[in-house]
Amino acid sequence: MGFHDSELQHHFQQAAAVAPDQSCPTAEDLWRARLGELSPGRTRRIAAHLRTCSGCAEDWRLVQFQQRQDGMNPARPIGQSRAWTTLAAAVLLTAAGFWLVQHRVERAEPTRVMRGEQQPGDLISRQQGAALSREACLLAWSVQTPAPPVSHYAVRVSTDDIFEVVFAAKNLSEPRITIPPQRLAALPRGTALTWRVTVYFENGTQVSRVFHARLD
Amino acid sequence: MDNPVGFTFADPPQTAPRPHELHEGSDPPWLSPERVAELRLELGRAIQRMCPPRLAAQADDLIQISLLRLVERLRKTQGKQDFNLAYIKRTALCALIDEIRRVRARGETAFEPEDGGEPAHPHRDADPQQQLWARQIGDHIRDCLANLITPRRLAVLLKLQGESGRETATILGWTLRKTENLISRGMADLRQCLKGKGHG
Numbered sequence: 128m129g130f131h132d133s134e135l136q137h138h139f140q141q142a143a144a145v146a147p148d149q150s151c152p153t154a155e156d157l158w159r160a161r162l163g164e165l166s167p168g169r170t171r172r173i174a175a176h177l178r179t180c181s182g183c184a185e186d187w188r189l190v191q192f193q194q195r196q197d198g199m200n201p202a203r204p205i206g207q208s209r210a211w212t213t214l215a216a217a218v219l220l221t222a223a224g225f226w227l228v229q230h231r232v233e234r235a236e237p238t239r240v241m242r243g244e245q246q247p248g249d250l251i252s253r254q255q256g257a258a259l260s261r262e263a264c265l266l267a268w269s270v271q272t273p274a275p276p277v278s279h280y281a282v283r284v285s286t287d288d289i290f291e292v293v294f295a296a297k298n299l300s301e302p303r304i305t306i307p308p309q310r311l312a313a314l315p316r317g318t319a320l321t322w323r324v325t326v327y328f329e330n331g332t333q334v335s336r337v338f339h340a341r342l343d
Numbered sequence: 344m345d346n347p348v349g350f351t352f353a354d355p356p357q358t359a360p361r362p363h364e365l366h367e368g369s370d371p372p373w374l375s376p377e378r379v380a381e382l383r384l385e386l387g388r389a390i391q392r393m394c395p396p397r398l399a400a401q402a403d404d405l406i407q408i409s410l411l412r413l414v415e416r417l418r419k420t421q422g423k424q425d426f427n428l429a430y431i432k433r434t435a436l437c438a439l440i441d442e443i444r445r446v447r448a449r450g451e452t453a454f455e456p457e458d459g460g461e462p463a464h465p466h467r468d469a470d471p472q473q474q475l476w477a478r479q480i481g482d483h484i485r486d487c488l489a490n491l492i493t494p495r496r497l498a499v500l501l502k503l504q505g506e507s508g509r510e511t512a513t514i515l516g517w518t519l520r521k522t523e524n525l526i527s528r529g530m531a532d533l534r535q536c537l538k539g540k541g542h543g
């Protein structure tokens with residue numbers, strides 16, 4: 128079976144660090160390149176550099192996350208809310224049709240429909256952009272039908288910045304999990320969290336999705 | 344970490360100048376202690392929000408480094424340029440990335456658990472065989488990308504970095520249609536190449 132887009136992304140992003148060469152762009156250049164502020168040639172050289180330098184690739188994702196959080200996503204029209212940005216992040220990982228829902232969010236904002244990015248049969252996320260409660264951090268999701276019978280789920284929650292795993296659970300029979308508050312106790316307010324849900328189907332296939340949120 | 348700035352705004356050592364003393368003469372209005380205090384407050388908020396827990400101990404240093412950068416810029420522009428919140432956050436993030444790079448360069452891993460508790464590295468709890476396999480795929484993806492024609496390689500690289508088609512189009516200055524086309528073809532090339540390496 129071939130790789131899903133999300134699996135390729137995961138393996139690329141988790142690959143062992145390659146020694147960076149001397150041409151690492153500055154953090155400032157990464158920032159400006161992602162906003163399309165540099166010349167095309169320079170931007171392309173920086174993008175190409177990400178293939179051989181996992182350090183800069185990781186730095187790029189930090190910039191990406193921050194710019195999305197601050198509404199400086201170059202792709203984002205002015206006036207759309209943070210919920211849209213979070214939703215866009217959720218839809219980045221395109222693959223077979225199922226969707227995940229995260230509830231129990233505080234200060235919930237109305238769900239917005241993604242336009243323009245979706246392909247036929249793509250993910251329809253109903254994730255809502257808001258902070259996760261550290262006392263009752265329930266992650267819940269569901270699989271869009273039609274889908275093969277589900278065997279079990281796995282969840283891994285990490286901080287966005289340096290991929291520190293704060294919680295992981297395997298062999299879940301229910302599409303939900305509450306993160307024990309003590310696992311979140313040490314994390315500062317506003318910590319960016321990424322959680323990956325993998326659905327294992329009885330036919331042996333599996334699909335993963337990654338979501339982003341902040342801790343309240 | 345060493346404090347390359349050499350002073351702290353909260354408690355300045357005797358040998359180091361206060362920020363408003365960086366400029367000769369009396370305090371210019373654009374570098375008043377009040378303005379510096381405001382910048383420090385905003386930087387503190389930004390750093391607190393984006394600083395990973397493992398670097399929490401460096402937060403004060405990062406605030407100072409960022410503050411010095413802003414003060415330097417204020418000084419250079421004689422106050423003609425001031426900063427909005429977005430610029431302050433950008434400065435904070437760049438300082439944070441520089442620090443992460445320093446940690447990397449020193450060979451220290453920011454991923455090691457500090458308390459000997461839960462595994463901090465995503466692959467750490469996988470079995471060695473799986474780790475090896477995962478690393479091999481990562482390497483093969485990088486190898487395969489090298490063989491893609493340049494436009495496809497760039498499009499796929501950004502896709503693998505989590506950028507959307509629209510974001511990639513903006514970053515690379517292409518139309519969305521062209522970008523999506525390149526991503527689609529590039530991803531197909533990548534899968535084909537991986538297949539040739541025994542994946543898929």
Ligand SMILES: [Zn+2]
Binds near residue numbers: 148176180182183184
């Ligand atoms: Zn680099």
